[in-house]
Amino acid sequence: MATPVAAERRPRPFNDLREYLSVVKEMGHLKLVEGADGELEIGALTGMIGARRDCPVLLFDAIKGYPRGVRLLTNMLNNTERQKIIHGCPPEIGEAEAARWWNTEVKKFQPLPPVFVNDAPVKQNVKESKDVNLKLFPWARWHEKDGGGYMCATSTVTRDPASGYINVGSYRFKFIDETTCVGHLASGHHGDIISKQYWKQGKACPVAISLGQEPSILIAAGDNAAWGHCEYDYAGWLRGAPVEVTRGVYTDLPIPATAEAVLEGEIVPPKAGVAIEGPFGEMGGYYGDASPASLIKIHAVLYRDDPIIMGSPPFPNTARNLFGARGLRVRSELEALGIPGIKGVRYGGGIVVLSVEQSFPGHAMRAALGALGGTGGYHTRFVILVDEDVNPHDLNEVFEAMGSRCDPGTSLDINRRIWSSRVDPRLEPEKVEKGDYTASCAIIDATRPYHWKEHFPEKVGISPELRGAMEEKWKELLGG
Ligand SMILES: Cc1cc2nc3c(=O)[nH]c(=O)nc-3n(C[C@H](O)[C@H](O)[C@H](O)COP(=O)(O)O)c2cc1C
Known part of the structure; x- marks a missing residue:
C-alpha cells in the first residue's frame, strides 16, 4: 500500500467571500462577465466554461434585468488549485497525491464551534x-x-427541535413568488429529517438560507456530516478559525455574519401549502421529476451592499472533487467501522469497487454492507468486491476479476429497499408517486472465495525473480 503523504495543512481563514475572491483574482482565476441573461445564458456559460480543466471563476455582473452590483458567482470550486487553497493543501502536494494526503489530514478533525458576533455585514440591509x-x-x-x-x-441552516443541534446543508430552492420558494431537501438528508420533526408537532420549520459566503461553509454544508454534528464546527476546523455567526432577525438561527445574503423564513407543513419543485438538471446527469414540496415562506431578507450570490449547477464534466471524493468517504466510513484489509476504493457513477485483503470468512461481504450503510455509498447501484491484487481504479483489472473470479450463480446478491432519492432516474414513476424513494443494489463478489483462496488456480505471470534475472541477462534485448 502507498505510504501517506506527510505535509502540514495550511488553513486560510478568509474573512468573507470577497477576501477569497481577491486571492482568486491574484491567481488570475477570476473572469468578469457583463450583460448575460439569467434565463439560460448564465447556466450555459457556466456549464461550457466549467467543462474546461482550467476553468476560471465566473463573476456575472450587470445581469439582464438587475442593477449593476447584484452579482452571481459560478464555477468557484471545480478547479483543483482553488480547492487546494480552501483545504489548506500545501502547493507541493500534487493532484495525484491530494486525495491520499487529505485522507490522513481529515482524521485530525477537531470540532471548532462558531462564535457569535454583533458586527455583521450581512445586516447592512434588512427587509x-x-x-x-x-x-x-x-x-x-x-x-x-x-x-x-x-x-x-446555498448553505441552509435549521435547528433540530429535540436536541437543539444546528444543521447546515446545501439544498436548492426554486422561486415561486416574491415571498415564497420551495426546496429540494432530499429524503434522509438532515434538513428533511428536521423539517418533518417540526411538522409532526404541527409547526413550521424555521430556516435560514445563506446564498453566498466564505467558501469553507459551502464545503461543510455539502459534506455528509453525521447526524448531530454541526457543519459550522467542521467549517471552523477547515478554515483554521471559528466561523463568525450572528443571530437571524426572524428565526434567531445562527447565520454567517459575513454572508452576502440570507433568506429567513419557515418551511410550512405540506398540508399548509405546497408548490411544484423541479424538474432540475441533477448531479447524476439526468433531469429529476417535478413533485409537490412544502412552501417556504420568507419573512426577512438580509444582504450586504452589492451582494454576490453563489451558483453551482450540476453540468456534465464539471465536477472535479479532489477532497470530497465519494471513494474517500466510503473508505473512511469502513475504517470507522473497524473493517480491516481495505486496500482501495473507487466510486464512480453509482458503482463502488472495493479491494479487500480478506482475513476471515465473510470479510469481503462485511465490507460491502458497510459501504452500503454509510453516506458515501448513497445512491449506489453496484458494489464490486475484488481482491487485494486488483487495482480498483483500473477497470480492465476489475472486469478481468469479474470475468474470472465471480460465479454469477453464487456470487451475486441483490439488496432491496436501499436509501435513494426522488431524483434517482431509475425509480419507477409509480414508486415516486407513492413516496417510496428506495432502490435496489447488487453486490458482485469478484474475490476468490475465502475458504479456498489458497487453492484457487494460480495466475499466469512472470515472477519478480525471473523478471529480474531476464532483465539482467537480456539487457540489450529488453532495452534496459
Ligand atoms: C452545490 C451543492 C448543491 C446541492 N444540492 C442539493 C439539493 O438540492 N438537495 C439535497 O438534498 N442535497 C443537495 N446537495 C447535497 C447535500 O448538500 C449534502 O448531501 C449534504 O451532506 C446534506 O446535508 P445534511 O445531511 O446535513 O442534510 C448539494 C450539495 C452541493 C455541494
Whole structure:
C-alpha cells in the first residue's frame, strides 16, 4: 500500500467571500462577465466554461434585468488549485497525491464551534415582512428543462427541535413568488429529517438560507456530516478559525455574519401549502421529476451592499472533487467501522469497487454492507468486491476479476429497499408517486472465495525473480 503523504495543512481563514475572491483574482482565476441573461445564458456559460480543466471563476455582473452590483458567482470550486487553497493543501502536494494526503489530514478533525458576533455585514440591509421581495436577487434558470429559477449553492441552516443541534446543508430552492420558494431537501438528508420533526408537532420549520459566503461553509454544508454534528464546527476546523455567526432577525438561527445574503423564513407543513419543485438538471446527469414540496415562506431578507450570490449547477464534466471524493468517504466510513484489509476504493457513477485483503470468512461481504450503510455509498447501484491484487481504479483489472473470479450463480446478491432519492432516474414513476424513494443494489463478489483462496488456480505471470534475472541477462534485448 502507498505510504501517506506527510505535509502540514495550511488553513486560510478568509474573512468573507470577497477576501477569497481577491486571492482568486491574484491567481488570475477570476473572469468578469457583463450583460448575460439569467434565463439560460448564465447556466450555459457556466456549464461550457466549467467543462474546461482550467476553468476560471465566473463573476456575472450587470445581469439582464438587475442593477449593476447584484452579482452571481459560478464555477468557484471545480478547479483543483482553488480547492487546494480552501483545504489548506500545501502547493507541493500534487493532484495525484491530494486525495491520499487529505485522507490522513481529515482524521485530525477537531470540532471548532462558531462564535457569535454583533458586527455583521450581512445586516447592512434588512427587509422584513411587506418589504420582502425575492426578486432582489437573480434566480437563474440553469438548464434548458429546469422548471423555473433556482438558487443552487446555498448553505441552509435549521435547528433540530429535540436536541437543539444546528444543521447546515446545501439544498436548492426554486422561486415561486416574491415571498415564497420551495426546496429540494432530499429524503434522509438532515434538513428533511428536521423539517418533518417540526411538522409532526404541527409547526413550521424555521430556516435560514445563506446564498453566498466564505467558501469553507459551502464545503461543510455539502459534506455528509453525521447526524448531530454541526457543519459550522467542521467549517471552523477547515478554515483554521471559528466561523463568525450572528443571530437571524426572524428565526434567531445562527447565520454567517459575513454572508452576502440570507433568506429567513419557515418551511410550512405540506398540508399548509405546497408548490411544484423541479424538474432540475441533477448531479447524476439526468433531469429529476417535478413533485409537490412544502412552501417556504420568507419573512426577512438580509444582504450586504452589492451582494454576490453563489451558483453551482450540476453540468456534465464539471465536477472535479479532489477532497470530497465519494471513494474517500466510503473508505473512511469502513475504517470507522473497524473493517480491516481495505486496500482501495473507487466510486464512480453509482458503482463502488472495493479491494479487500480478506482475513476471515465473510470479510469481503462485511465490507460491502458497510459501504452500503454509510453516506458515501448513497445512491449506489453496484458494489464490486475484488481482491487485494486488483487495482480498483483500473477497470480492465476489475472486469478481468469479474470475468474470472465471480460465479454469477453464487456470487451475486441483490439488496432491496436501499436509501435513494426522488431524483434517482431509475425509480419507477409509480414508486415516486407513492413516496417510496428506495432502490435496489447488487453486490458482485469478484474475490476468490475465502475458504479456498489458497487453492484457487494460480495466475499466469512472470515472477519478480525471473523478471529480474531476464532483465539482467537480456539487457540489450529488453532495452534496459
Ligand atoms: C452545490 C451543492 C448543491 C446541492 N444540492 C442539493 C439539493 O438540492 N438537495 C439535497 O438534498 N442535497 C443537495 N446537495 C447535497 C447535500 O448538500 C449534502 O448531501 C449534504 O451532506 C446534506 O446535508 P445534511 O445531511 O446535513 O442534510 C448539494 C450539495 C452541493 C455541494
